[in-house]
Amino acid sequence: MKNVFKYSVFSLLFMATLMVTSCQEEFEELPQPDEQQTLMASSTTAKLIERTAANDGSFDNIVDGASCFALNFPYTVEVNGIQITIDSREDLQVIEEIFDAIDDDVNVLEILFPVTITYSDYSQIVINNLEELRALAEECVEGGADDDIECIDFVYPITLYTFDINEQQTGSVTVNSDEELRLFFKGLDENDLISIDFPVTLELYDGTQITVNSNAELAVAIENAKEACDEDDDNDYNDDDFTLERFNNLITECPWLVREVQRDAISQTDQYFEYLMNFTEDGAVTVKDRLGNVLNGTWNTRITDRGVLLNLQFDILVDFNLEWFVYEIEPGKIKLYAEGGNKIILKSVCDVFNDDPNTLREILRECAWVIKKVLINGDEVERMIGYEFKFMAEGVVTLSNGINVSEGSWVITTNAQGRLVLALEFGNEPTLNFEWLLSDLRNDRLKFNIEGTAYELVVQRVCEDDPANVDGDVLEIRNVMMGGEWMVARYSKGEVDETQNFMPYSFVFGPEHVMSITLGDTGTTQPGIWRVLRNSDGKLKVYLNAGIEGSLAALTDDWDFVSMTSNRIELKSYSESNASYEVLVFEKP
Missing domain, CATH: 2.40.128.540 (Domain of unknown function DUF4822)
Incomplete structure (x- = not known):
C-alpha cells in the first residue's frame, strides 16, 4: 500500500516546482478539508477502526486457550480419544458436546501439529508443537482487554481515499472484509492521511444496524459499543463468567424443568424427571411434580471467588437441599454441581406452559410442519424425515410425503402440570399415535416428547403459501x-x-x-x-x-x-x- 499511495515530501516539492498548475489537473479536487474529512493513520479514530476490523481469536478458545490468535482451518484434534477434523466454527460445537457428555469428567484435547495461527492483524505463523503454542498463548492479554472490538462490525463494502501532504487525493480503494480493511491500515505510515466515503453502516452485536456520516459519529458509535457485550475473551469457552444479577434474572425469568438429578453419586433422575420449578424474586420456589402436586421451598444466591452459588431448601425435596455451584449456563439450560457426586440440570421452558391451548392451536394451523425427527424408544424413525403435517379445523390433520396423503385427528390439551399436550391419532401410522408433551418452542420449531420415555417428535414450520415467508x-x-x-x-x-x-x-x-x-x-x-x-x-x-x-x-x-x-x-x-x-x-x- 505504501508504494501505491505514498509520495515523499521531496518528490512532491520537486513536482510542484516543475508543474505548478498541471499537477492540479492530475488530482481530484476536494472540498476544503476539515477534521471530519481526513484522518491521520495514527489518530484515535483510526485505531478504533483497526481494532473493529481485527481478527477475533477468542471463538476457538476451547482449543488453543488464547484470544489473540486463532487456528486456521482445517486442523485435527483428538478429544477424549476421538479424532475430529475441524473445518469451520460450527465444528467447535462437536468438541463442546463431547466435553459436556459427562459434566464432572476430566476432558483431554490434543492438537495434531503442525498448525497455522492467525493473529489479530491477520499475520500468520506455523506452530510445530504444543510448547510453542503455549508460549504464544501466555503472551495474550485475557479477560476482555485484547486488541479486537467484537460488539460492533462494519458492513461492507467501504471505500477509502488516500491523500498527500497538501490534502489532495492520491488514490482510492474499496475493501470488502475486515481483513482487507485491517491490511489497508497496516500499509500506512503513522502520518499518512486518509478519508472514508460516508455514509458507513455498522452492525451491533444484537443485529441492529446504525449509519454514521462522519469520522466523529463513527468514533462515538465504536466507543459506545465496544463495552456493550461480553466478548468472552477469557478461556471459559462456555461464557460462564456471568454475574450474580444476570443469574438471578435468568432463573426468575421462566419456569424450569428438571432434566437430571444426581445425589451422592446416585442417579435420582427417574424420580424427579420433568418436575417443574418456578423461582420468584421474593426468594420462593414452587415445584410441581408430574401429577400436579405443589411443593414449596426457598432459594437464595451469593457470589464467591468460585462463582455463583445457589442455595435450595425444601421440607420434602431433601435431595435438592444443598448450596449448589452454578457450573454452567447454556442457552436454555442451567447446570448445578456440588462436591460428592451431586448434580442438577435444569431446562428453560419459557413458552411451553400456557393455560390456554388456543395459542398452540393457532401456531399449528398457521403453516405446514415438516418432520425433522421422530424417536421411538430412542431409535430414530428415519423413514418419516421430511413428511409434512397440515393441522386444520375440526381436529383434522393430514400427513403427506408428496405422493401419498393420510388423514388423522389432533387435539391440544394441558396435563396436571399445566404443560401443553398434542394428541395425534392416525389409523395407518401408529408410530405417531401418542399424547406428545410440548417440551421446546422456538421461532420455527416445536419439540415434543412423552414423559419419562425416549420418545421425541421434532417439527419445523414451513409457510410457503405466504411469499413473504419464502x-x-x-x-x-x-x-x-x-x-x-x-x-x-x-x-x-x-x-x-x-x-x-x-x-x-x-x-x-x-x-x-x-x-x-x-x-x-x-x-x-x-x-x-x-x-x-x-x-x-x-x-x-x-x-x-x-x-x-x-x-x-x-x-x-x-x-x-x-x-x-x-x-x-x-x-x-x-x-x-x-x-x-x-x-x-x-x-x-
Whole structure:
C-alpha cells in the first residue's frame, strides 16, 4: 500500500516546482478539508477502526486457550480419544458436546501439529508443537482487554481515499472484509492521511444496524459499543463468567424443568424427571411434580471467588437441599454441581406452559410442519424425515410425503402440570399415535416428547403459501437443485469413502418435494422426499428421504448445506455414532 499511495515530501516539492498548475489537473479536487474529512493513520479514530476490523481469536478458545490468535482451518484434534477434523466454527460445537457428555469428567484435547495461527492483524505463523503454542498463548492479554472490538462490525463494502501532504487525493480503494480493511491500515505510515466515503453502516452485536456520516459519529458509535457485550475473551469457552444479577434474572425469568438429578453419586433422575420449578424474586420456589402436586421451598444466591452459588431448601425435596455451584449456563439450560457426586440440570421452558391451548392451536394451523425427527424408544424413525403435517379445523390433520396423503385427528390439551399436550391419532401410522408433551418452542420449531420415555417428535414450520415467508437463499438452492439430473460425486463417513455405493444412481429433484431416484442398470425409478429449509437457528438444511433400505438409506437425513455452484452441491451431517461428519456431494453428469 505504501508504494501505491505514498509520495515523499521531496518528490512532491520537486513536482510542484516543475508543474505548478498541471499537477492540479492530475488530482481530484476536494472540498476544503476539515477534521471530519481526513484522518491521520495514527489518530484515535483510526485505531478504533483497526481494532473493529481485527481478527477475533477468542471463538476457538476451547482449543488453543488464547484470544489473540486463532487456528486456521482445517486442523485435527483428538478429544477424549476421538479424532475430529475441524473445518469451520460450527465444528467447535462437536468438541463442546463431547466435553459436556459427562459434566464432572476430566476432558483431554490434543492438537495434531503442525498448525497455522492467525493473529489479530491477520499475520500468520506455523506452530510445530504444543510448547510453542503455549508460549504464544501466555503472551495474550485475557479477560476482555485484547486488541479486537467484537460488539460492533462494519458492513461492507467501504471505500477509502488516500491523500498527500497538501490534502489532495492520491488514490482510492474499496475493501470488502475486515481483513482487507485491517491490511489497508497496516500499509500506512503513522502520518499518512486518509478519508472514508460516508455514509458507513455498522452492525451491533444484537443485529441492529446504525449509519454514521462522519469520522466523529463513527468514533462515538465504536466507543459506545465496544463495552456493550461480553466478548468472552477469557478461556471459559462456555461464557460462564456471568454475574450474580444476570443469574438471578435468568432463573426468575421462566419456569424450569428438571432434566437430571444426581445425589451422592446416585442417579435420582427417574424420580424427579420433568418436575417443574418456578423461582420468584421474593426468594420462593414452587415445584410441581408430574401429577400436579405443589411443593414449596426457598432459594437464595451469593457470589464467591468460585462463582455463583445457589442455595435450595425444601421440607420434602431433601435431595435438592444443598448450596449448589452454578457450573454452567447454556442457552436454555442451567447446570448445578456440588462436591460428592451431586448434580442438577435444569431446562428453560419459557413458552411451553400456557393455560390456554388456543395459542398452540393457532401456531399449528398457521403453516405446514415438516418432520425433522421422530424417536421411538430412542431409535430414530428415519423413514418419516421430511413428511409434512397440515393441522386444520375440526381436529383434522393430514400427513403427506408428496405422493401419498393420510388423514388423522389432533387435539391440544394441558396435563396436571399445566404443560401443553398434542394428541395425534392416525389409523395407518401408529408410530405417531401418542399424547406428545410440548417440551421446546422456538421461532420455527416445536419439540415434543412423552414423559419419562425416549420418545421425541421434532417439527419445523414451513409457510410457503405466504411469499413473504419464502427465504431468498432457500429459493436459489431449490432452483439449482431442480435444474436437471444429478449424480453422487462424493459420499464419505469420516475418513471412509463410500462413493462407489451410489455410482449407479441418478437423482432428479422435482416439484412438490418429490425426488426421483433412477437405477442406471435397470432403469427402475423410486420416489423419495427432498426439501430445502432454513432452521430456527438460521442454518440452511437440505432434507433427503431416500428410504431406509439398501445403500440409499445413508442419504436419508437432514443435511447441513455447505456450498453450491450451478453444477455442484455440497452437504454434510454430523454422525453421533462415530463422532465424525458425513459428506455428500452432488454433481451434474
